[in-house]
Each structure stands twice: as C-alpha cells, then as structure tokens.
Amino acid sequence: xxxxxxxxxxxxxxxxxxxxxxxxxxxxxxxxxxxxxxxxxxxxxxxxxxxxxxxxxxxxxxxxxxxxxxxxxxxxxxxxxxxxxxxxxxxxxxxxxxxxxxxxxxxxxxxxxxxxxxxxxxxxxxxxxxxxxxxxxxxxxxxxxxxxxxxxxxxxxxxxxxxxxxxxxxxxxxxxxxxxxxxxxxxxxxxxxxxxxxxxxxxxxxxxxxxxxxxxxxxxxxxxxxxxxxxxxxxxxxxxxxxxxxxxxxxxxxxxxxxxxxxxxxxxxxxxxxxxxxxxxxxxxxxxxxxxxxxxxxxxxxxxxxxxxxxxxxxxxxxxxxxxxxxxxxxxxxxxxxxxxxxxx
Amino acid sequence: xxxxxxxxxxxxxxxxxxxxxxxxxxxxxxxxxxxxxxxxxxxxxxxxxxxxxxxxxxxxxxxxxxxxxxxxxxxxxxxxxxxxxxxxxxxxxxxxxxxxxxxxxxxxxxxxxxxxxxxxxxxxxxxxxxxxxxxxxxxxxxxxxxxxxxxxxxxxxxxxxxxxxxxxxxxxxxxxxxxxxxxxxxxxxxxxxxxxxxxxxxxxxxxxxxxxxxxxxxxxxxxxxxxxxxxxxxxxxxxxxxxxxxxxxxxxxxxxxxxxxxxxxxxxxxxxxxxxxxxxxxxxxxxxxxxxxxxxxxxxxxxxxxxxxxxxxxxxxxxxxxxxxxxxxxxxxxxxxxxxxxxxx
DNA sequence: TTGAAAGCGCTAACAA
DNA sequence: TTGTTAGCGCTTTCAA
Numbered sequence: 160x161x162x163x164x165x166x167x168x169x170x171x172x173x174x175x176x177x178x179x180x181x182x183x184x185x186x187x188x189x190x191x192x193x194x195x196x197x198x199x200x201x202x203x204x205x206x207x208x209x210x211x212x213x214x215x216x217x218x219x220x221x222x223x224x225x226x227x228x229x230x231x232x233x234x235x236x237x238x239x240x241x242x243x244x245x246x247x248x249x250x251x252x253x254x255x256x257x258x259x260x261x262x263x264x265x266x267x268x269x270x271x272x273x274x275x276x277x278x279x280x281x282x283x284x285x286x287x288x289x290x291x292x293x294x295x296x297x298x299x300x301x302x303x304x305x306x307x308x309x310x311x312x313x314x315x316x317x318x319x320x321x322x323x324x325x326x327x328x329x330x331x332x333x334x335x336x337x338x339x340x341x342x343x344x345x346x347x348x349x350x351x352x353x354x355x356x357x358x359x360x361x362x363x364x365x366x367x368x369x370x371x372x373x374x375x376x377x378x379x380x381x382x383x384x385x386x387x388x389x390x391x392x393x394x395x396x397x398x399x400x401x402x403x404x405x406x407x408x409x410x411x412x413x414x415x416x417x418x419x420x421x422x423x424x425x426x427x428x429x430x431x432x433x434x435x436x437x438x439x440x441x442x443x444x445x446x447x448x449x450x451x452x453x454x455x456x457x458x459x460x461x462x463x464x465x466x467x468x469x470x471x472x473x474x475x476x477x478x479x480x481x482x483x484x485x486x487x488x489x490x491x492x493x494x495x496x497x498x499x500x501x502x503x504x
Numbered sequence: 505x506x507x508x509x510x511x512x513x514x515x516x517x518x519x520x521x522x523x524x525x526x527x528x529x530x531x532x533x534x535x536x537x538x539x540x541x542x543x544x545x546x547x548x549x550x551x552x553x554x555x556x557x558x559x560x561x562x563x564x565x566x567x568x569x570x571x572x573x574x575x576x577x578x579x580x581x582x583x584x585x586x587x588x589x590x591x592x593x594x595x596x597x598x599x600x601x602x603x604x605x606x607x608x609x610x611x612x613x614x615x616x617x618x619x620x621x622x623x624x625x626x627x628x629x630x631x632x633x634x635x636x637x638x639x640x641x642x643x644x645x646x647x648x649x650x651x652x653x654x655x656x657x658x659x660x661x662x663x664x665x666x667x668x669x670x671x672x673x674x675x676x677x678x679x680x681x682x683x684x685x686x687x688x689x690x691x692x693x694x695x696x697x698x699x700x701x702x703x704x705x706x707x708x709x710x711x712x713x714x715x716x717x718x719x720x721x722x723x724x725x726x727x728x729x730x731x732x733x734x735x736x737x738x739x740x741x742x743x744x745x746x747x748x749x750x751x752x753x754x755x756x757x758x759x760x761x762x763x764x765x766x767x768x769x770x771x772x773x774x775x776x777x778x779x780x781x782x783x784x785x786x787x788x789x790x791x792x793x794x795x796x797x798x799x800x801x802x803x804x805x806x807x808x809x810x811x812x813x814x815x816x817x818x819x820x821x822x823x824x825x826x827x828x829x830x831x832x833x834x835x836x837x838x839x840x841x842x843x844x845x846x847x848x849x
Numbered sequence: 850t851t852g853a854a855a856g857c858g859c860t861a862a863c864a865a
Numbered sequence: 866t867t868g869t870t871a872g873c874g875c876t877t878t879c880a881a
Contacts, residue, residue, distance in 0.1 A: 187860065200866080200867085212645045214625045215858095222564055238588075239584045281559050306514045389791070449734055449739055451768065527853080533850095541850070541851085570857065570876095
C-alpha cells in the first residue's frame with residue numbers, strides 16, 4: 160500500500176525574516192530568547208515562525224557559535240542491568256538544562272568504543288560521559304583532545320583522564336565476600352561472565368577472591384559463561400554447578416539477572432534458602448522486584464552515578480566552569496541482604 | 505580528589521593540511537575516502553591525521569554538504585518492554601551503513617513529543633522513525649516539513665504521514681480474545697494501564713472487547729493502574745482483582761511484565777494454571793524467558809518493525825531513493841500460547 | 850590529480 | 866532596539 164507525499168525544503172532564518180519584515184539577526188535573537196528585542200517585534204516574529212513551521216538549523220548555529228548542547232554518553236550495553244539507571248540519573252539532571260544526552264553503545268569492544276567515540280566527538284559535544292577507566296590509547300588520546308569535560312563512570316579503581324564517578328568494584332567484591340563468610344557460609348561457588356572485556360566484573364571477582372583468601376578460604380567451584388545474561392542462563396549455570404558440586408552452601412553470581420534465574424531454579428528444586436544455601440548477585444536491579452524472594456545484592460548506585468556525572472559535566476560546560484579542576488567521586492557500594500542470605504552463621 | 509588536565513583545542517582540517525603539506529581540499533578528499541587522490545598522498549595524509557589525533561568536525565561538514573547521517577528515533581519510553589527490540593532491529597540494519605540512530609524519549613506526553621521532535625529535527629536528520637500514528641498538529645506539521653523520510657512504527661491502525669511499519673493492535677486484541685474464548689474460558693478479567701496516552705494499549709483493549717462482544721461475552725471485571733509496570737505491580741493488581749472477583753477464569757494483562765508478576769502471584773497461591781485459570785499478556789518479551797511458566801502472549805514483532813523501518817529510511821535517504829513513494833508495511837501479530845492458556849475448552 | 854574560491858545557515862561583534 | 870559584516874570548518878564547484 161503506497162500513498163504520495165509532497166517533499167518540502169526546510170525553512171531558513173531568511174524565510175522567517177522576510178515574512179516578518181525584520182532582519183535575520185532580529186529573528187535569531189527572538190528565537191534564542193535574548194531580551195534585547197521589543198515586545199512587539201518579538202510577538203510578530205514568534206507568530207510568523209510558528210505559522211511557517213520554522214525549525215532552526217542547529218548545525219549552522221553550532222558552527223557559528225561553536226556551542227553544541229550535546230553530551231555524549233558512551234556505555235557498553237543497553238541491557239536493563241545498568242543502562243536505564245545511569246541514563247535515568249543523567250536525563251533527570253540535564254532535563255531542565257540546555258544540554259541533551261546522546262547515547263552510543265560499545266558492546267564491550269575496544270574497537271567499537273573507538274569508533275563510537277570518534278563519531279560522537281566529531282559532533283563536538285559539550286561533554287563526554289563514558290563507562291569505565293580502561294580505554295585504548297587511541298580512545299584516551301581522543302578524549303584528552305575532546306576540548307570538553309570528560310567523566311568516566313561506574314568504576315574508580317584506576318586513573319581517570321579527567322573526572323570520574325563510580326564505586327570501587329574490588330571493594331564491592333570484598334564486601335560481599337566478607338558478608339558471606341560472616342554469615343557462616345564456607346563452600347562458596349561463583350557463577351558469572353567470562354569477563355573478557357568486562358573490567359568491572361573482573362575487578363569484583365578479584366576483590367571477592369582476595370577477601371576470601373584473607374579469611375582463609377578459596378572458591379569451592381566456579382562456572383563461567385559467555386553471551387547475554389538472562390533468567391534462563393542463570394538457571395542453566397546453577398543446574399550445572401550444583402550437579403558438579405552439590406555440597407556448595409553459597410552461590411555468588413556476577414549479576415542480579417542470572418542470580419534471579421538461579422534463585423528460581425533453586426526454589427523449584429526445594430533448596431532451603433537462605434538456611435542451607437545462600438545466593439547473591441550484583442547491581443540492585445529494580446526490575447526484579449516482585450520475584451518470590453529478594454535476592455541479596457550490592458547496589459551499584461547507578462542512578463546516583465548518572466546524576467553526579469551529569470552535574471560534573473554541567474558545571475564544566477556552563478559559562479564560567481571551563482577552568483574547574485578534574486574531580487573523582489567515589490560512591491559507597493551498599494550491601495542489600497534481601498531474603499537469600501543469612502545475617503549471621 | 506582532584507587532578508589537573510591540560511585543555512586543548514580540537515584540530516581542524518587546516519592543521520592536518522599544513523602538517524602534511526597538501527591543501528585542505530586534498531585532506532578532505534582523503535578522509536572522505538574519495539578515490540581521486542594518489543596513493544602516496546593518501547598515505548601521507550592518513551598518517552598525519554592519525555598522528556595528530558584529528559577528528560573531523562561533522563558540524564561543519566554537515567553544513568557544507570547539507571548531509572547529516574543521523575536517523576532520529578522517537579519512542580515513548582526506554583522500558584525493556586519495547587525499546588530494546590525496536591532499537592536492536594534498527595541498529596542491526598544501519599550498522600553497516602553510514603546512518604546512525606539517535607534516540608529521543610517522549611514519556612507518552614504529546615508536549616514532550618513536540619519538544620523532542622523539534623530538537624531532533626533541528627539537526628536535520630536524514631530520516632525520522634517515530635512511534636505511533638497519533639501526533640499533535642504541530643508535530644505532524646514538523647514531520648511533514650522534515651525534508652526527510654518519516655516512518656511511523658508499531659501501529660497501523662490509522663493514517664500515516666509518510667511511511668509506516670507495525671501491527672494492528674486492534675487485531676492483536678481480537679486474536680487474543682478469540683483464542684481465549686475458543687479455549688473455553690468465559691469469565692474474563694482485564695488488568696492494564698489506564699491507557700491515557702497509550703493509544704496502542706487502548707486499541708488492543710478496544711479490539712479485545714469488540715471481539716468478545718461478537719462471541720456474546722463481555723469483560724467480567726477489570727483493574728487499571730497508572731505509573732510504571734513491574735512484576736510487583738502485576739502481583740498487586742492480580743491480588744486486588746481476584747479478591748474482588750474470585751470466579752474469574754482468565755486474566756488478560758495489557759503487557760507481559762505485569763502478566764508475569766500476576767503469574768508468579770497465582771502460582772504461589774496455588775491456582776491451577778492453565779486449567780482453572782488462564783493468563784495472557786502482550787509483547788513477547790525475551791527478558792521473561794526462564795520464569796516458572798511461559799506466559800501466553802502476542803508477539804508484537806518489535807525487532808522486525810525496527811528492521812523494516814530502518815530499511816525504509818535507508819532506501820529513501822540513499823542516493824537515488826529521494827523520490828520513492830510512501831509505503832505502509834503491516835506485520836502479523838502472532839499468538840504464543842506458552843504454558844498459561846489451554847489450547848481448547 | 851590537485852588547488853582556489855565561494856558559500857552552507859547561522860551567530861559574534863560591532864555600528865547605527 | 867535593530868542592522869551590517871565577517872566568519873565558524875568544512876564541501877561543492879570549477880579551474881589548472
């Protein structure tokens with residue numbers, strides 16, 4: 160089924176200028192809401208612009224003013240694990256400002272990160288918010304030359320290029336390990352991603368294993384996977400691991416979604432949770448509210464990270480903030496015990 | 505904790521031109537991959553650009569060429585109900601092309617849709633993909649003047665401005681109603697959003713009620729809610745409705761997430777599903793794979809909608825496609841019976 | 850194959 | 866309060 164449509168050329172300032180009988184400059188002033196125009200002229204111009212359906216050309220405006228009200232947000236994935244939270248915090252903070260977030264996704268691939276960064280920086284954004292502290296040399300070079308504030312988010316275990324907001328994932332791993340051991344669990348299994356390019360998952364794992372070691376323990380068993388997370392994946396991993404190591408008394412998952420899948424599996428199998436078997440994930444994902452039990456987890460403070468990152472960009476991208484020093488904000492990973500972990504042994 | 509960073513001005517074509525000892529024009533040609541440059545010159549320019557860390561200024565490029573490789577994608581929400589699927593289809597299709605999707609969110613608010621559209625169109629995108637067929641007059645005017653192909657997605661019950669790809673939500677409602685009645689259920693309850701500005705949810709509801717009427721039935725009871733969907737919300741609605749109308753034998757939810765919450769609640773309460781009580785949602789959300797039962801649903805073909813929409817834009821935004829006629833693509837909503845609905849009475 | 854000139858649509862800076 | 870001029874960093878077009 161087809162139907163014709165008349166093509167039209169977008170209007171220019173000049174069209175409005177001629178229709179309203181004032182200079183282009185005056186139209187420009189009115190549309191940018193500058194105060195130095197008489198009320199009568201303003202009214203007439205606004206009316207004309209609306210009537211014609213004029214939409215300003217930001218490309219020309221940006222080139223002339225060398226101001227672009229975009230903030231590049233570069234993240235590894237849009238999965239509902241982290242993206243909605245971080246993005247929510249950013250949007251909320253920028254909502255009432257002139258700045259607008261624009262998102263690029265890297266799929267945890269350094270080469271894609273480079274490509275996405277290159278594309279986004281070529282639009283000369285007013286700021287860059289990018290996940291993680293690990294970037295290729297080329298990416299770091301681009302960021303250093305961006306001519307705009309750069310905020311690396313999620314992680315604080317490393318050296319930022321400019322600003323950073325996040326939590327220590329090593330510490331998050333340690334906190335969970337300590338809580339598990341304090342609760343009296345001893346035969347601990349790990350289930351999670353293969354962690355190839357997921358540096359934060361790796362750091363949590365390292366912190367976890369290290370803290371166990373300090374308490375004289377080591378992982379009893381582990382099961383890795385590659386590819387996307389999902390409840391089904393969590394079930395599968397859990398079944399495999401428990402079949403191999405039935406004497407485990409705690410399962411530590413690298414994220415809440417596979418943890419939740421594991422929880423559903425264990426409940427169906429009739430395991431005594433948290434009495435004989437404890438479970439924990441990582442992230443504090445809202446989406447999972449409403450499952451039969453609340454999974455123990457560590458809140459990764461995604462919304463707050465988004466908010467703070469946007470604030471740092473905002474301050475530096477706004478009139479007078481150009482010279483602000485770089486800054487690193489460390490938030491505190493917080494244990495949420497839920498219903499799948501005892502409080503004490 | 506603070507640490508200083510040296511600010512740098514972004515490089516221009518001229519910097520590369522001087523460093524490489526050729527004209528700006530030649531550098532421009534090389535960087536745009538045009539063939540009419542000698543291999544030696546090309547090599548030298550490429551080397552220089554890389555060494556300096558040059559990132560082209562697309563703003564200037566776009567202004568000069570009046571070509572912008574962006575596709576505006578305007579959707580009501582980033583919830584994991586529809587966004588990831590649609591976006592996946594779009595990204596996948598545009599991945600290998602010069603076009604890049606940029607997302608704007610309307611929160612189901614007409615005034616926000618206008619604002620987002622205005623912002624996005626002011627960047628003169630090569631195409632617009634926008635959810636729904638219902639828009640304010642102002643929004644419709646902007647779209648008609650966009651000077652770029654417009655594809656309205658998700659819904660085909662109405663008149664598109666240019667192109668459209670989607671399913672008939674009325675038909676989806678009818679299909680579900682027929683399947684439920686055919687399976688022998690008779691006391692049917694509806695649980696869903698208040699549907700203020702969610703036109704597609706409203707159309708499904710209308711189709712559903714209409715099809716029931718044709719079979720001589722009407723809704724036995726219903727429960728509406730406002731605000732975000734979540735498993736917990738589904739539990740709550742279900743509890744309320746079943747307390748009020750314990751004799752219901754089917755619960756039709758306006759989306760899969762609240763449906764899944766309801767399912768968890770009903771299983772815990774020991775209802776015989778699908779024997780004595782049937783359940784169904786809408787969307788076909790992958791995320792829910794791995795729950796104790798597969799919820800009956802209607803697949804809304806989100807990925808395919810994304811793909812087709814991107815293809816329509818691509819064809820029209822590419823050399824020679826400017827004059828292509830408008831086109832409407834109707835996909836077929838497909839029933840997925842899952843484990844929560846009998847096949848026959 | 851390379852370069853020079855003009856201009857994309859707007860805004861900064863200055864003039865009236 | 867309003868208008869004029871120049872130019873943002875590129876690409877198009879035309880000339881060499």
